[in-house]
Structure formats: C-alpha cells, structure tokens
Amino acid sequence: MYDSRLFSRDDTSTTVGQFDLPANAPNFNRTGPIRRAVIVFPGTAVSITHDGGQPVVTDCNTVMFYNRNQEYRRDRVSPEGDHCHWYHVEDGTFRDAVAAFDPAVEERGQRPFIFDHGPCPADLFLTHRLLLEYLETTDEPDPLRVEEAVLGIVRRAVGHAYRERGARPGSLNERHHEAVEVAKAIMALHFDQPLTLERIAGAAGVSQFQLCRLFKKRTGSTVHRYLTHLRLRHALRRLPDSAGRLDALATDLGFSSHSHFTYAFRQAFGAAPSRLAARLSRRGIAELEGMLDVRATAH
Numbered sequence: 001m002y003d004s005r006l007f008s009r010d011d012t013s014t015t016v017g018q019f020d021l022p023a024n025a026p027n028f029n030r031t032g033p034i035r036r037a038v039i040v041f042p043g044t045a046v047s048i049t050h051d052g053g054q055p056v057v058t059d060c061n062t063v064m065f066y067n068r069n070q071e072y073r074r075d076r077v078s079p080e081g082d083h084c085h086w087y088h089v090e091d092g093t094f095r096d097a098v099a100a101f102d103p104a105v106e107e108r109g110q111r112p113f114i115f116d117h118g119p120c121p122a123d124l125f126l127t128h129r130l131l132l133e134y135l136e137t138t139d140e141p142d143p144l145r146v147e148e149a150v151l152g153i154v155r156r157a158v159g160h161a162y163r164e165r166g167a168r169p170g171s172l173n174e175r176h177h178e179a180v181e182v183a184k185a186i187m188a189l190h191f192d193q194p195l196t197l198e199r200i201a202g203a204a205g206v207s208q209f210q211l212c213r214l215f216k217k218r219t220g221s222t223v224h225r226y227l228t229h230l231r232l233r234h235a236l237r238r239l240p241d242s243a244g245r246l247d248a249l250a251t252d253l254g255f256s257s258h259s260h261f262t263y264a265f266r267q268a269f270g271a272a273p274s275r276l277a278a279r280l281s282r283r284g285i286a287e288l289e290g291m292l293d294v295r296a297t298a299h
Contacts, residue, residue: 045188060233118161
C-alpha cells in the first residue's frame with residue numbers, strides 16, 4: 001500500500017495520512033472509489049477528474065475534496081508521481097463544517113462536498129505544514145492538540161472553497177478550462193525556471209491576453225501571483241533542510257534575488273524565512289505548538 005498514517009488512534013476518528021504513488025506504478029490511473037471522505041493537500045502535480053467533473057491539475061496552491069465512495073481518475077503530470085497528505089474526520093464533522101456555509105448539506109447525507117477543489121491560501125498552507133512538522137518530530141503527539149488543529153484546517157479549507165465559489169460564479173467552456181489547467185501544469189512542473197507569458201500561453205494554446213483573462217476567471221489569481229505562491233510553498237517545504245543557505249534556496253526556486261524572496265515570504269507567511277527556518281531546523285516543538293494553536297483557531 002502507498003498509504004501511511006502520521007496520526008491515527010483507536011479513541012478518535014481523526015486521521016492524518018500521507019499518500020505516495022510513483023509515476024511508473026502500474027495502477028496509477030486505476031483509482032476506484034475512495035473509501036472515506038477526505039481533504040487532500042497535494043504535494044505534486046497530478047490531474048484528477050471526479051466522476052462527472054472536469055480535470056483539475058493539483059498543486060500546492062490547491063486543496064482537493066473527496067466524498068465517501070467518490071469515483072475519480074488520476075493521470076500523470078509530474079514525473080514524481082502522486083504525493084500528498086490527507087485529513088479525515090467523521091462524516092458528521094465534515095457536515096458541520098460545510099453547514100456553516102451551506103445549510104442544504106443535511107440533505108446530501110454522506111456527500112457533504114459539492115466541489116472537487118478549492119484554494120489553499122498561505123495561512124492555511126502554513127498551518128498544514130506546521131501540523132506535519134509537529135507530527136513528524138514528536139514521538140507522542142497530544143491527541144487533543146492534533147484533533148483541534150485538524151478541525152481548524154478543515155473549517156478553513158471549506159470556508160475558502162465556498163468563498164471562492166461565491167466570488168467567481170459561472171464556468172469556462174471545455175477548451176478554455178483545459179487551457180487554464182495546462183497553464184497550471186506548466187507552472188507546477190517548471191516553477192523554478194524563468195517562465196514567460198509567451199511560453200505558458202503557447203503551451204496552453206491561447207493568446208497571452210486570453211491566458212491572463214481566463215486564468216483570473218478560473219483561479220481568481222493573476223498568473224504571476226499564482227507562480228509566486230507555488231514557489232513560496234515549495235520554499236516552506238524545503239526550509240528545514242535549507243537553514244544557512246537561503247540565498248541558494250531563493251535562486252533554486254526562481255526568485256530574482258534573496259531580498260525579493262524574503263519580502264514575498266514575509267508577506268505570505270508573516271515571518272522572514274530565516275526566522276522560520278531556524279525554528280524548523282532546531283525542531284523547536286514548543287514554538288511550533290504555539291504557532292499551531294494560533295493558526296488553527298484563527299478565522
């Protein structure tokens with residue numbers, strides 16, 4: 001099996017897991033129905049198509065939603081395969097989170113989610129990474145702390161998904177939808193390179209003007225901002241192993257300078273990369289717990 005558990009106990013329904021599937025796995029496309037409802041934070045680019053839906057290219061800017069028994073298809077995008085982390089709580093808890101934005105959820109039974117994906121803003125991604133750091137560096141994590149943090153992540157992921165839907169009514173036709181997903185795939189695979197609108201639009205088969213217009217309508221973000229956020233999320237994931245070499249990290253991720261990287265990082269995550277790198281590299285659990293508490297209960 002490619003599933004592993006980072007947190008799972010007999011006395012709680014809350015589970016945090018990690019999924020790793022190599023791109024050359026013979027069963028890469030054969031997914032079958034998912035057994036339980038989950039919220040997924042992608043680590044690599046994969047194309048996911050829910051039964052009856054349109055393909056979505058996953059990346060670190062995205063949160064994926066799966067109802068119990070959801071049928072879907074997985075297609076290769078990244079040569080690294082499918083690597084992600086997922087959160088599960090009992091169905092009633094998922095319904096409670098959705099009910100705050102959609103009272104009709106009670107009529108849908110075991111299918112609380114009406115969307116297949118939503119945005120992953122910087123604060124949500126940071127909370128997610130802090131929780132993973134806590135679980136990976138603590139021999140006996142406090143169950144209550146983990147449960148509360150997971151509930152905060154679930155609540156905010158659902159809220160962001162509903163706010164995005166309300167802000168951007170309507171949908172794109174199939175060709176334009178595909179163009180945006182191709183653009184996302186190009187950025188997910190080559191975020192560390194000096195990409196241009198001409199290159200991305202050419203790969204997507206649309207003009208530069210169309211790309212900017214369609215991308216904003218589909219994602220709510222400009223192309224440049226989306227790419228910058230991808231780079232910043234990869235930076236956060238690499239920080240524990242990059243203390244003392246932040247200049248090289250900035251260059252590796254495609255930033256024009258260390259100062260540009262530091263400014264963008266502080267704007268997104270509320271702290272300079274050097275400050276957060278020091279905490280993570282020291283495995284400063286007490287400090288991480290304090291940040292986790294604040295971020296899990298925010299909003």
